[in-house]
Amino acid sequence: EAQVTQNPRYLITVTGKKLTVTCSQNMNHEYMSWYRQDPGLGLRQIYYSMNVEVTDKGDVPEGYKVSRKEKRNFPLILESPSPNQTSLYFCASSSGFDGYTFGSGTRLTVV
Amino acid sequence: AQRVTQPEKLLSVFKGAPVELKCNYSYSGSPELFWYVQYSRQRLQLLLRHISRESIKGFTADLNKGETSFHLKKPFAQEEDSAMYYCALSDRGSTLGRLYFGRGTQLTVWP
Numbered sequence: 001e002a003q004v005t006q007n008p009r010y011l012i013t014v015t016g017k018k019l020t021v022t023c024s025q026n027m028n029h030e031y032m033s034w035y036r037q038d039p040g041l042g043l044r045q046i047y048y049s050m051n052v053e054v055t056d057k058g059d060v061p062e063g064y065k066v067s068r069k070e071k072r073n074f075p076l077i078l079e080s081p082s083p084n085q086t087s088l089y090f091c092a093s094s095s096g097f098d099g100y101t102f103g104s105g106t107r108l109t110v111v
Numbered sequence: 112a113q114r115v116t117q118p119e120k121l122l123s124v125f126k127g128a129p130v131e132l133k134c135n136y137s138y139s140g141s142p143e144l145f146w147y148v149q150y151s152r153q154r155l156q157l158l159l160r161h162i163s164r165e166s167i168k169g170f171t172a173d174l175n176k177g178e179t180s181f182h183l184k185k186p187f188a189q190e191e192d193s194a195m196y197y198c199a200l201s202d203r204g205s206t207l208g209r210l211y212f213g214r215g216t217q218l219t220v221w222p
Binding site (some may be wrong): 033035040041042043044045048060068090092094098099100101102103107 | 117120145147153154155156157160168198199201210211213214215219
């Protein structure tokens with residue numbers, strides 16, 4: 001089944017403790033992206049990648065890092081999480097000719 | 112800069128009534144427009160893209176370049192249409208990796 005898989009689905013962590021949210025797609029898509037979803041603000045793009053080793057900042061990249069060493073994986077790294085990064089995160093991928101396919105989301109709480 | 116505006120945060124209609132979710136965009140290039148739907152606690156799903164001119168679940172959307180709008184319409188709303196709807200814009204030119212979302216409209220269909 002064609003899908004985008006994110007892990008974990010839920011995560012509670014403490015301020016400053018590095019964490020990684022994994023994202024994997026099995027559709028051989030070139031484009032991958034991370035979004036955060038907050039009430040009243042909709043979805044805002046954090047980072048996106050157009051191909052292996054090609055990444056660029058979205059609208060809200062501060063406090064996040066990404067890497068794209070393989071086509072299928074696009075992890076999101078929070079080196080020092082803070083409470084304002086508490087949010088619902090979505091990974092998505094696209095072939096570039098259709099809209100994005102989204103993962104199930106990761107609900108992150110930073111205390 | 113690309114901008115997508117959904118003027119209504121909340122929209123309520125009764126079952127069987129027509130529904131229109133508004134989307135306006137601001138973009139100088141050649142945009143591709145999408146509608147995504149997010150049912151409660153689920154991932155975003157692609158509902159429509161303007162170039163395919165499909166009708167999905169009874170919904171249609173027409174791109175009006177003169178008014179820079181891409182409103183989503185359904186003649187007879189159903190209770191199962193209750194969800195969050197996001198309009199999104201992609202540049203088919205140089206930034207294929209970017210998909211810009213509006214802030215969303217929460218549609219509630221009352222029985």
